[in-house]
Amino acid sequence: MSRDFYKSSILPYAGIIIKICRAYTDTEEDFEDYYQEVCLQIWKSKDRFQDQSEWSTWVYRLTLNVCLTLMRKSKKQKSYESNELSPGDQKEENAQAISDESLNQLYAAIRELSEIDRAVILLYLEEKSYQEIAQIMGTNPNNIGVRIKRIKERLKKKLDGKVN
Amino acid sequence: MEKSIEQIWKEGFLKQEALIAPKVNELYNRKSIHLVEKFQRMFKINIWGIIIGASLILIASLGAGAGLAGLIIFITLLAVAYSAKLDSDGLKQLDKGQSSFEYLSSFREWIQQSIEKYGSLYRIVYPVFILTFYFGLWFSDLLEPIREKVAENSSNLIFGMHVPTTLLIIGGAIAMGYFAKRIHREDVELMYGKVLGKLNEALAEMEELRTTK
Numbered sequence: 001m002s003r004d005f006y007k008s009s010i011l012p013y014a015g016i017i018i019k020i021c022r023a024y025t026d027t028e029e030d031f032e033d034y035y036q037e038v039c040l041q042i043w044k045s046k047d048r049f050q051d052q053s054e055w056s057t058w059v060y061r062l063t064l065n066v067c068l069t070l071m072r073k074s075k076k077q078k079s080y081e082s083n084e085l086s087p088g089d090q091k092e093e094n095a096q097a098i099s100d101e102s103l104n105q106l107y108a109a110i111r112e113l114s115e116i117d118r119a120v121i122l123l124y125l126e127e128k129s130y131q132e133i134a135q136i137m138g139t140n141p142n143n144i145g146v147r148i149k150r151i152k153e154r155l156k157k158k159l160d161g162k163v164n
Numbered sequence: 165m166e167k168s169i170e171q172i173w174k175e176g177f178l179k180q181e182a183l184i185a186p187k188v189n190e191l192y193n194r195k196s197i198h199l200v201e202k203f204q205r206m207f208k209i210n211i212w213g214i215i216i217g218a219s220l221i222l223i224a225s226l227g228a229g230a231g232l233a234g235l236i237i238f239i240t241l242l243a244v245a246y247s248a249k250l251d252s253d254g255l256k257q258l259d260k261g262q263s264s265f266e267y268l269s270s271f272r273e274w275i276q277q278s279i280e281k282y283g284s285l286y287r288i289v290y291p292v293f294i295l296t297f298y299f300g301l302w303f304s305d306l307l308e309p310i311r312e313k314v315a316e317n318s319s320n321l322i323f324g325m326h327v328p329t330t331l332l333i334i335g336g337a338i339a340m341g342y343f344a345k346r347i348h349r350e351d352v353e354l355m356y357g358k359v360l361g362k363l364n365e366a367l368a369e370m371e372e373l374r375t376t377k
Binding site: 011014015017018019031032033035036037040044100102103105106125152155156159 | 167169170172173175176177184185186195369
């Protein structure tokens, strides 16, 4: 991968890639793997990008797909290695990655959502329009608003009154 | 004061450390180690498969009254399993400190050497297995009634064995010995094809990454 490609086509979107990868990983080590895999897949798939959508939309979609694929693989792997690291250890490791306690709690609550709900709320928090979210998720924009409302309710419950 | 989800999200990421991107220069480190570890697990299962299979053959042969043949097959397979165990230990010695490309290249080299070695080993193991199985079974207590029937009905016998059948089996054993390397390659492809495909794919990608400026 060339440095130029990384700087011009990936780095401007590193923020959202990082945010998405964090929502799908439990440990700092996994987070780094996911981030690197996303970068690699963007580089490998760049020739398949067509101008039917924005580059940023394509990057979001690819990031989500890579994270979902890796998470499913990792679930299988973890069930094999379940005795090696307890879930408690993993959460503690992850909590050390971000110093902001409220953000950590929010991430923990987001990680408890379903894979698709996680993607929807992340895009919503990134201030994407319902239209864009629907385009990235390949769904109908009419459903997005209702879904976001439901997800926010669930997050509030999980955060147990720490948010309004 | 309570904050909204949106506020927590925005304010949390104002702090720079939450958005520091990991370095992308070690893309394949863990991927490579996972690949080799997956192969090691499969290899270990394979070794245990050989040991269990050999034990079952020994038990069955004792039951059929062909204990000697069973013992020969058991010892042969156990030798194969022991040799595989030693090779597996050698695989653990691969230096994880080298670059991912070098690490996976060493791993591929190890696999190729291993395929070559076992291909040669099976040139002997396959015929021994087939002939021992045939002779052992033929002279077992289990086949005594058939042996007697063949002796009564056929004049084409050597040491009590039907000559055409025996020649066919010997021919088959020789053919198996001759094609042992090819058969073993197919066997490896069948068992480890997916992992080997990933290995080749990863090495090709790494090669491309190394050459792209």
